[in-house]
Amino acid sequence: MDNNPSLLQPEEHVLSTLEADGSRRWLQPKLSKGRFLNRRRWTAYGLIAAFTAIPYININGKPAILLDVMHREFYILGGSFRATDTLTLALFMLMVFLGIFAVTAMLGRVWCGWACPQTVYMEYIFRPIERLFDGRKGVGGKPAKPPAAWRTGAKYLCYFIICLHLSHIFLAYFVGVEQLFAWSLGSPFKHPLAFATILFITAAMMFDFCLFREQLCIVACPYGRLQSVLIDKSSMIISYDPGRGEPRGKLGRKKREALADKNKPEGDRVVSLEIMQGFGGDCIDCHECVTTCPTGIDIRDGIQLECIGCAQCIDACDTIMNRVGRPKGLIRYTSQEALAGEGRHILRPRVFVYPLLIAVIFSLFLFVLISKAPADVTVLRNVSGRVFTSLESGDIQNTFRLKIVNRDTQARDYNVRVVGPAGVMVVLPEGQMAIEPGASRTRPLHVITPFDLFESGELDIEIEVINEAGLSIRRQVKLSGPYQRAVIEPQVPDAPGNQDTPESENNHD
Numbered sequence: 001m002d003n004n005p006s007l008l009q010p011e012e013h014v015l016s017t018l019e020a021d022g023s024r025r026w027l028q029p030k031l032s033k034g035r036f037l038n039r040r041r042w043t044a045y046g047l048i049a050a051f052t053a054i055p056y057i058n059i060n061g062k063p064a065i066l067l068d069v070m071h072r073e074f075y076i077l078g079g080s081f082r083a084t085d086t087l088t089l090a091l092f093m094l095m096v097f098l099g100i101f102a103v104t105a106m107l108g109r110v111w112c113g114w115a116c117p118q119t120v121y122m123e124y125i126f127r128p129i130e131r132l133f134d135g136r137k138g139v140g141g142k143p144a145k146p147p148a149a150w151r152t153g154a155k156y157l158c159y160f161i162i163c164l165h166l167s168h169i170f171l172a173y174f175v176g177v178e179q180l181f182a183w184s185l186g187s188p189f190k191h192p193l194a195f196a197t198i199l200f201i202t203a204a205m206m207f208d209f210c211l212f213r214e215q216l217c218i219v220a221c222p223y224g225r226l227q228s229v230l231i232d233k234s235s236m237i238i239s240y241d242p243g244r245g246e247p248r249g250k251l252g253r254k255k256r257e258a259l260a261d262k263n264k265p266e267g268d269r270v271v272s273l274e275i276m277q278g279f280g281g282d283c284i285d286c287h288e289c290v291t292t293c294p295t296g297i298d299i300r301d302g303i304q305l306e307c308i309g310c311a312q313c314i315d316a317c318d319t320i321m322n323r324v325g326r327p328k329g330l331i332r333y334t335s336q337e338a339l340a341g342e343g344r345h346i347l348r349p350r351v352f353v354y355p356l357l358i359a360v361i362f363s364l365f366l367f368v369l370i371s372k373a374p375a376d377v378t379v380l381r382n383v384s385g386r387v388f389t390s391l392e393s394g395d396i397q398n399t400f401r402l403k404i405v406n407r408d409t410q411a412r413d414y415n416v417r418v419v420g421p422a423g424v425m426v427v428l429p430e431g432q433m434a435i436e437p438g439a440s441r442t443r444p445l446h447v448i449t450p451f452d453l454f455e456s457g458e459l460d461i462e463i464e465v466i467n468e469a470g471l472s473i474r475r476q477v478k479l480s481g482p483y484q485r486a487v488i489e490p491q492v493p494d495a496p497g498n499q500d501t502p503e504s505e506n507n508h509d
Contacts, residue, residue, distance in 0.1 A: 016296035031140035034315025102354035113309035245283030454481035
């Protein structure tokens with residue numbers, strides 16, 4: 001739409017993905033090859049391979065990571081966790097958040113540019129496919145002319161296949177590979193929830209990687225907005241050095257060749273600092289750092305929340321510096337205080353506080369994890385039917401539900417016995433409970449108690465669950481029973497002379 005002169009016009013882009021008139025600015029960044037691109041590429045492919053392989057790796061008969069939300073069971077690197085392990089899960093999540101704070105305080109937004117799934121898949125899966133079908137393979141940037149319709153259709157078909165594959169891998173973390181494979185071969189009407197989940201995740205990924213793209217980092221991700229409070233002047237950032245680069249100025253090819261040392265090969269020519277100062281700073285205002293940025297910002301404008309720390313601007317600028325014969329590092333990993341000439345203070349309070357807190361919480365996490373029994377035992381009263389039953393023998397029977405979760409790595413056989421008081425007997429209708437590793441079983445448990453042990457309608461006993469590996473877990477159980485009726489002793493009548501009779505009352509009158 002046309003700009004309305006009666007409205008206040010912005011001096012610059014409100015967002016890097018919006019034009020001045022409010023329309024969408026579609027970014028097609030150039031690909032700047034260099035040392036950081038190669039390192040990030042190997043890191044990204046390693047993370048993609050790990051994400052795909054983890055559901056297929058078994059540890060102690062279970063996937064390396066299985067988050068079975070439906071059954072409230074979680075298996076992580078051979079350890080089993082339940083939804084009732086609130087303390088363990090809380091300590092783990094606290095370590096994760098403090099780890100994010102610590103890494104950000106020291107290394108800035110290294111997560112965003114190097115390991116975030118949005119960056120990894122966008123920059124190393126979807127953009128390379130886009131460049132392939134747009135005819136810009138290995139180069140990037142806008143194509144000279146709109147691609148043919150068949151190329152666009154093939155591109156989105158590839159997008160759909162990849163998103164469908166990623167959604168299946170994602171679901172495998174929650175149901176397991178074997179279950180997912182069985183569902184894939186069956187009718188979707190037999191498992192509509194899983195089928196709907198796959199469709200929803202695939203559609204969400206298509207929307208993200210085809211339409212929303214870099215806007216997820218710019219307007220949706222909260223991490224970029226947190227960086228202003230998580231970093232300090234000593235945190236590592238990617239920044240342009242204005243002291244060296246300003247004032248900016250164009251440096252044409254003929255002028256550059258005239259200033260360079262003619263006796264050296266073109267790649268080794270160096271322009272002296274005195275000569276370059278006569279033509280301005282080292283920045284030649286080529287805009288390569290802008291055209292290569294995946295979020296469309298100008299790194300020379302200072303710290304910006306849109307910067308994801310991908311280092312593409314560093315590779316682009318280093319290439320230009322080589323061409324004009326100037327040292328690399330006009331754009332580099334540095335810190336705010338280093339740019340101000342104050343030096344970088346690596347040792348500072350938050351560098352000690354965060355790791356110390358993480359170490360303390362990790363110690364508590366290990367203590368809770370190690371001290372946890374290899375089985376969970378829960379005894380619940382059977383609420384259906386009578387509270388207790390009187391048997392023909394005169395004994396009183398209470399029925400409970402005994403649930404045992406085997407956290408051991410081997411199958412175990414569990415038995416139950418009474419610790420006290422004497423005379424109480426427990427009965428498992430089907431004998432001992434055989435439970436596979438990581439599984440759970442719930443069985444009825446009958447407690448038979450002599451009638452004489454009940455005095456006030458209740459009785460506290462202690463039962464013990466044992467197995468062949470030496471496990472011993474005790475639980476207090478409250479039994480219900482009849483109230484013992486008090487024996488009424490016959491009253492002895494008073495002496496005749498001491499009794500009040502109607503006649504004596506009349507005599508008193």
